[in-house]
Amino acid sequence: MYLRLEKISKCFNSFIANENISFSVDAGKIHAILGENGAGKTTLMNIISGLYQPDSGKIYLEDKPVKITSPNKAIKLGIGMVYQHFMLVPQLTVTENIILGIENSWCLNLRQKQQEIAALSQAYGLGIHPAAKVENLPVGIQQRVEILKVLYRQAKVLILDEPTAVLTPTEVESLINILRKLAAAGNTIIFISHKLEEVINLCDTVTVLRRGKVVATTTTKDTTPQQLAELMVGREVVLQVNKFASVIGEVIFSVQNLQVADDRGIPAVRNVSFQLRAGEILGIAGVDGNGQRELADAIAGVRNIINGKIDFNSSPTRQRIGYIPEDRQKMGLVLQFSIAQNLILNAFKNLPFCRHFLLQSPAIKNHAQIAMQEFDIRATGEDIKVSQLSGGNQQKVVLARELAGEPDLIVAMQPTRGLDVGATSAVHSRLLAERDRGAAILYISTELEEVMAMSDRIAVIYRGEFVAILDAQTATIEEIGLLMAGGTRRG
Numbered sequence: 001m002y003l004r005l006e007k008i009s010k011c012f013n014s015f016i017a018n019e020n021i022s023f024s025v026d027a028g029k030i031h032a033i034l035g036e037n038g039a040g041k042t043t044l045m046n047i048i049s050g051l052y053q054p055d056s057g058k059i060y061l062e063d064k065p066v067k068i069t070s071p072n073k074a075i076k077l078g079i080g081m082v083y084q085h086f087m088l089v090p091q092l093t094v095t096e097n098i099i100l101g102i103e104n105s106w107c108l109n110l111r112q113k114q115q116e117i118a119a120l121s122q123a124y125g126l127g128i129h130p131a132a133k134v135e136n137l138p139v140g141i142q143q144r145v146e147i148l149k150v151l152y153r154q155a156k157v158l159i160l161d162e163p164t165a166v167l168t169p170t171e172v173e174s175l176i177n178i179l180r181k182l183a184a185a186g187n188t189i190i191f192i193s194h195k196l197e198e199v200i201n202l203c204d205t206v207t208v209l210r211r212g213k214v215v216a217t218t219t220t221k222d223t224t225p226q227q228l229a230e231l232m233v234g235r236e237v238v239l240q241v242n243k244f245a246s247v248i249g250e251v252i253f254s255v256q257n258l259q260v261a262d263d264r265g266i267p268a269v270r271n272v273s274f275q276l277r278a279g280e281i282l283g284i285a286g287v288d289g290n291g292q293r294e295l296a297d298a299i300a301g302v303r304n305i306i307n308g309k310i311d312f313n314s315s316p317t318r319q320r321i322g323y324i325p326e327d328r329q330k331m332g333l334v335l336q337f338s339i340a341q342n343l344i345l346n347a348f349k350n351l352p353f354c355r356h357f358l359l360q361s362p363a364i365k366n367h368a369q370i371a372m373q374e375f376d377i378r379a380t381g382e383d384i385k386v387s388q389l390s391g392g393n394q395q396k397v398v399l400a401r402e403l404a405g406e407p408d409l410i411v412a413m414q415p416t417r418g419l420d421v422g423a424t425s426a427v428h429s430r431l432l433a434e435r436d437r438g439a440a441i442l443y444i445s446t447e448l449e450e451v452m453a454m455s456d457r458i459a460v461i462y463r464g465e466f467v468a469i470l471d472a473q474t475a476t477i478e479e480i481g482l483l484m485a486g487g488t489r490r491g
């Protein structure tokens with residue numbers, strides 16, 4: 001066995017994040033770690049990569065016990081973490097990013113480094129130009145730069161924490177091919193994902209965690225997505241969306257010839273027009289970066305528009321927008337605030353949370369406890385800082401706040417990104433229930449199947465324009481996929 005963990009445990013105060021975790025992976029194999037949000041996956045990976053020290057337990061590399069006392073020590077031992085939130089400096093080139101922090105010599109031969117990096121990129125089919133500036137690269141390629149970075153540091157164990165969450169389907173396919181090549185070359189890979197089909201397709205073996213403990217380790221060829229989901233959650237899970245036709249009401253919201261610029265001032269949304277009715281879900285399908293973020297921000301009122309109109313047709317007293325932004329850490333949450341405080345960010349001046357300019361702690365606490373129960377936010381209490389929650393539980397805090405108070409319009413951008421299968425299914429049901437009570441919903445996702453399952457109509461966005469608005473009942477995956485890639489419709 002190349003990597004072996006023996007009875008690893010880790011507590012945060014009284015909370016046990018990892019309890020007696022043991023598993024092992026052979027060289028040349030891909031091993032998945034699965035588990036619900038908060039099950040302890042990231043904590044375990046942070047232990048293997050030297051960021052945290054376990055309270056007890058041992059780690060072995062090639063049967064020799066090792067002490068991974070820091071991230072630097074992990075790198076020296078050949079363990080490389082490919083971060084989900086990329087740690088690259090956008091203004092620097094690929095080569096500069098890769099050698100940053102490890103080349104100390106006075107006369108740096110940049111050309112030679114570039115050649116070495118180009119050769120390494122070619123060996124694994126990464127297709128990276130070493131002189132390219134990172135800020136000009138799409139997300140999928142930036143991720144490969146992260147992979148190249150750990151390979152350059154001679155990692156033999158690669159850890160990838162939800163690497164496909166931010167990728168397009170084509171980018172996922174390329175990543176899967178790259179990981180297969182890396183494994184075939186003898187590397188050991190640990191892969192975390194909430195996408196069960198992907199785990200079965202790519203990985204050789206899988207360990208399932210539930211509430212900090214191992215519940216099963218198995219080979220992927222002997223299991224199914226349904227079985228894995230049930231092992232993770234501990235009960236039966238419905239993996240498909242069950243949607244009934246909704247009763248569509250009056251037009252409550254319309255957008256005319258909307259133009260919005262991106263952060264650099266370049267038009268990102270061009271002449272978009274549509275109407276949305278009460279009780280309707282309009283899905284927006286598109287490859288990431290085609291203007292979805294700017295459109296969502298503009299509708300939610302957090303980004304200026306250059307041209308066009310956004311109109312609410314309902315009475316001005318009742319227009320509330322629930323906005324689930326794509327980047328929850330930057331826009332959706334104040335990480336240093338508690339769960340309870342984050343849940344009232346847009347209502348803290350109102351009754352019952354504030355009375356005579358004084359915050360009402362019991363009401364705030366009570367509100368938080370109810371929301372935590374309803375949205376299954378896993379934490380020891382409502383006073384825990386959001387920065388200490390797992391990624392999926394942070395997302396649940398945003399959802400709980402934005403869906404509270406029966407908004408007329410919900411703008412949901414990638415609302416299930418980072419959520420486990422159980423939580424994903426709960427969010428789908430919840431949004432459908434909001435629709436059925438009469439909310440209008442804009443459902444923006446790069447996951448085509450999810451958009452198709454959730455929507456009544458589907459708009460395809462390409463280079464900032466709606467190239468088609470289709471009826472979800474009759475549209476096909478092929479047709480939408482073609483439009484998303486800039487093709488035109490047949491017939």
Ligand SMILES: Nc1ncnc2c1ncn2[C@@H]1O[C@H](COP(=O)(O)OP(=O)(O)OP(=O)(O)O)[C@@H](O)[C@H]1O
Nearest residue numbers: 012017037038039040041042043388389390391392
């Ligand atoms: N620094 C910390 N302080 C306190 N609690 C923490 C800390 N880091 C993690 N936890 C807790 O440990 C538990 C496990 O978190 P972890 O991030 O490992 O989960 P995860 O399985 O990676 O979840 P997700 O799928 O949502 O990313 C969570 O309940 C989290 O709140």
